[in-house]
Amino acid sequence: MKNYLSLIPISAHVHRRQNRLTLLCITISVFLVTAVFSMADMGNRMQTNNMLKKHGNWHIQLKNVPEADAERIGQSADVSVAAWTDVVNYGREEEYHIGKRKAVLYGVDEAYITDIKNGLKEGSFPQNDTEILLSSNAKDAFGAKTGDRITIETPSGSMDFTISGFGEDDEEFNALYGTFSVYMNRKAFEKYGLVRNPSLYIRYQSQADISRHVSDIKEEYGWADENIEVNKALMGTGALGGDSGMQEIYMIAVMLFILILIAGALMIAGSMNSNVAQRTKFFGMMRCIGMSREQIIRFVRLEALNWCKIAIPAGVILGILVTWGVCALLRFMAGEEFVSIPLFGVSAAGIVSGVAVGIITVLIAAQSPAKRASKVSPVSAVTGNAGDGKNMSSAANTRFAKIETALGMHHAVSKKKNLILLTGSFALSIILFLSFTVFADLVSLIMPQKSNDADIEIASSDGSNSISSVLLDELAGMEEVTNVFGRRSCFDVPAQFEEESLSSGVVDVISYDEFDLDCLTKDKELKKGSDISKVYGNSRYVLAICDADVPVGIGDKIRVGSEEVEIAGMLKMNPFSSDGTSGGKVTIITSKETFTRLMGIAEYALLMVQMEEDVENGDVEAIRNAADNEIDGEYAFRNRIGQKTGNTYAAFMIFAYGFLAIIALVTVLNIVNSISMSVSARIRQYGTMRAVGMDEWQVTKMIAAEAFTYAFYGCVAGCILGLLLSKGLYGILIIPHFPYAVWSIPIVPLLVIVLLVFAAAVAAIYFPAKRIRSMVVTETINEL
Template sequence: MKSYLGLIPISAKVRRRQNRMTLSCIIFAVFLVTGIFSIGDMLVRAETDNVRKHGGNWHINLENISEEEAAFIAGRPDVAAASWFDMVNMDKDRDYTIDGIQTVLCGVEEPFRTDIMTYFPQDASLKEGEAILTPNARALLGVSEGDTVTLKSPAGNYRFLITGFRSGDSHYATDSGVGETTALLVKGEQVGMFLHVNSFREILSANGDRGNPAYYVQFSAKARIKRTLAGIKEQFPEAKINEHMILLAAAGASENRTAKNIYAPIILLSLFVLLAGVLMISGSLSSAIAQRTQFFGMMRCIGMSKKQVILFVELEALNWCKTAVPGGIILGTAATWILVFLLQYFVGGEFTGMTAIRLSPVGIISGAVVGILTVLLAARAPAKKAAKVSPAAAVSGIGDDGKQKKHRANTKVMKIETALGASHALSSKRSLFLIAGSFALSIILFLCFCVLTELFDIMLPIKSYSADIDISVMDGGERIAPDLTEEIRGMNGVKRVFGRQYAAAVPAQFSAEVDRDAADIISYDDIQLDWIPKDGDMRKGGDLQTVYGDQGCVLCIWDKDVPLNVGDTVSLSGSTVKITGMMTSNPFSNNGRTDGDVILICSRETFIRLTKEVNYDIVCVQMAPGSTDEDAEAIHDLVRGRYEYSDRREEADQSTRFVFELFVYGFLSIIALITVLNIVNSISMSVSARIRQYGVMRAVGMDGRQLTGMIAAETAVYAITGCIAGCGAGLPLSRLLYDKLVTAHFPYFTWTVPVIPVLIILLFVFAAALAAVWAPSKRIREMAVTETISEL
């Protein structure tokens, strides 16, 4: 051995058992960071790829710009592709038909087909005189590629060669969060026709018609999108700019409020995860160095300088990283692959195209950086402390650092063992901060991740009334007779059928002061009323039983802009009904709001009395387990041409929710496991650092029960301090995240103190603390007094 550094591998072998917990802390910290960042990266990639596939690869579209302005934008070096897009007759308000079938017209340019959207066949073309049709045209028109069709308009007929059919469905979210179609999701007996924008404009001009053109822009991969977007907004202040929120958010360039609300919580949670790793490793290293104080003092005695001690400790810590960091990265990557596998094979849909065996540079780099930098930073302070150990203290074995304590243990109020244990915990502010801080951070992370579980409950609700198939009235069509519901109820594969009736803007007078003179009325069948309390959709203080039958009572959907409450009355169609319950939110809107409209829910019998209408506006079908596509298609054949048919079985699939819950609860479990390991490790190493003191105490007469009480008191100080700090910081942060992620988008949900999660994590911490006391106290009791006194 030519230098002191040659002792590092020797020390690692000799202290393999003692170092095991430190290595475990580093591994789990790296695993936690690698796993979260890798999974986040994979999900962002999957969602981005899915959005590009179904919603198009564009970043913004602009309205209210001229041809010259559009040409200027297309010529910018940071724009990869740009195209006009226009569409008419989506609502069947024009007279454009093919073989008598209403036809939506859509005008685009070549970059829209080749670069911006992906739902066009590669071998199709859109030259003048050519068209691409929606897939349903094959059945409705009986045509195929190479055929010609005649478009009839008030100004004349136009013949087009069919070069292909659009594939798949597509939609995107605008900056207002509203889904708008760009793939011509045609309705019922309607086909869509894509034309070159010049042909499209010729038809509109001949018919004296106008569309609503938008200019789609795709930025290049090297573009500084945020700066480019700001420049376009400044240069064209009159233009209305709609963002492709998900793609811009993935590039960190979205100005959308929704995206900005998501950025901050993600960054905050990431910082907490990083900080958890830092505190965990710092506490472990600090304890590891503390229990070898005498060793470093002895090294000083034989000539090691302070700088050499510091270098020795730092290189020893890096030596741990050789195995711990790769181990944590491998575990984190494996966890990511397992989740991707579950998403692919149990959820499918947008996750089908994900590559399971793919490394995430973001996750690997984050894990490695956190592991190495945290270990170096965490070793710095313990290394300086080790360097300050005096050779005299090492030889005599008195104290850790040779310094006298300012305060002695208070034995007047507490028993001697309890006072000594508390004194040990409070004697080092750094150790108290690191150990209690890591406990607190585990609580904070747990409470913050619990917000995500509530968010998933809201975004992916399991509602009893979720339908597999919706049958609704077509525009201007007849309502659905109750006989049809009975016929469907008797078909193969059908589990349950229920319906709703709807009357809009019924003149109304209210007993309370409301700035509306009308109300919307919706009927529920009895089974739907039964589901309201089960699904938690009714506010406290109501009486649901009075709504059944025709008792003159209704429910009202709560909204902060609707000043109605239980006990108020509403006069409708010459009858007065009483509000005997409030719904928590509007199940017929995406954000749960009524926007100030009064919406009343009543029984079918009450609805018929108020409106004299017995037919349904919508019928919902829930299919039985084991039902087939043929069963669903039989229902479709029954209503085809008379009513709108929507197959929502894929939407009702709860496997997506299951996997995301598995992800969140999995990481909650990891946080809990790390909490246990951290507590056990910290207490064990704290005891090991004072093993000589415990030996001396046993030598002067302290028994095993008192030693256990002393360790328990030290642990209790760490646990209580950590719980107070964790709850004190975790609850406000939980509320902040809830406001940003939930209340900002679903105003009818407000934060309440998460009593159950708080109790769970507190009980978990204290249970882990109790378990942590047992092992070191048992070890001390089983050691001989001479062994503990001579322990190095």
């Protein structure tokens, strides 16, 4: 042995069983931080990929400027890609058609499709003025394929082309309006006289100096802000930052980092304190053979860092594997917005954060036990006294409890530092648990799961009630359709209220079919005291929005036209606004029969369709064709099949509750480990008590009293601070985005974590009590 530090691996091997749970605590702390930051990084990468897919890979667009000047800028040395584009009929006001549907014509450079928009899906870009690239929805609409001849009807005659391939830069636009996109090369655009107002898209080799480029161009050419459009969607991601959503994600990650750091430090410190107390005689012997106090401190710190050699790599690897698993879950189970999430991405930020929390946690945790070990007197080794050498200021209070219970409680509270560390670690586990439930609430609000979520929506373009009920009946008869329901609406209808201060005004009136009304009850969207049964059929009852700005309540009567209706129930939030609030506007919901009687309207403003799970594109086109035949004029067709959030919601809930389960596991392990080591540190005291007549049951009660004292203080502190932090996080993360949301005490999570703490305390009692019962008295007294 060259020096005292050579004893560290020997000590680690001898005490590997006692150190096992401490290693597990470090591993879990590293794992949690690595997983949280890695998922935040993967989310940022996914958002960048989605922005590139949706908005294109360009930095600035030059509009309404001389072509020669724009061409000169596009040929600059710091430009990576520059591509021209022009468009005809984007507003669908002109008569350009393919079959019955309107067409939007683009004249573009090849780089626009292949490099800027990454929109080429099949075939090739048109190489001459007789070829076109067609949007992909044409394949399902009329079975188009590469090489087919196609005719475009224009105000000046017909144009015939050969389809060279399929691709597009705006799928959502074509899906919404039922249009086809037609891409020609610029030579064809000029040949047919379609040139209108070309613009140049530019992508620079580096994103770092975009602001400088824009300023230089404006200054050199004297252009205004409207001549240069910056791709803010792309610029708000990645290293440039600026995206509030990602900033919130990283803020949550940093908060979790701090909480996990504190919780880990307290757990490990508590474990190490018990470990040091258990090895008091060992440190006294080391002092006897010449080890100084500074060497003792260094020994304890390096012994703790020695654990990191195993725990940190294990935590990092586990964090990476879990990140891969969550990414795979989101990619294959969740909505199509997660298709671009990296599957096997490795996050440097996640790894560095995990390693940092492991090292920092251990160093912080080792500080107090190291100082405590250094203060052990050599006399402890000579006399065999494993106590801390301090005089007890007071004896156990036996006035309100039996001696064994009083001693157990006294053991817990007599060493203030150990009490603070143990109860603090329990409390932080509860705080983490309660705080993370806010994330689950946030996910539920961001992705509300409604029974009446539609796969397809067909809406009149101007919001009027112009969709015949014949279309609803036709769609209901289709085999792949499970539910069809519609809504009628009239806005700013004159109304009179009972309140004198609201003697006149207006209301918005919206009808719900029976299925829609059923879903309100199913989704628990009605305020307590509502009676929706009165609203069905041809009745004189309605529902209204519940809001602080809405001056009506259940039982109030409103005169609409020549009739008076009564409010039978209130909705908790406004389903017709983006933020769930009413803005002070009174909105009432009626049955379809009541709406027809009040307003005299039988047509619909909106039809919603729910379809089978295995729906195909051909089925969607069949619905669109039916709408084409029955609706005169333009209408909006929203295909939300790929946008439904059920799987995404499930994936996030699995992640959220998986995180909570890990926190619960850490809580259990920490309690079991702490109580076990605390008992081990006092093993000779228990042996002495058994020698003077204390039986096994009394010893168990004493251990139980100590364990439940820690649990009680931990629950009190954890519940108070956890609820305060939960309310604060709710106000920061949820209220600004969902003003109608109201924080309430999370009763179920609170009961779960408190019961879990006390259940863990019961489990923690069992194993050390069993160990003491299995040892003979003489063996217990002589235990080192």
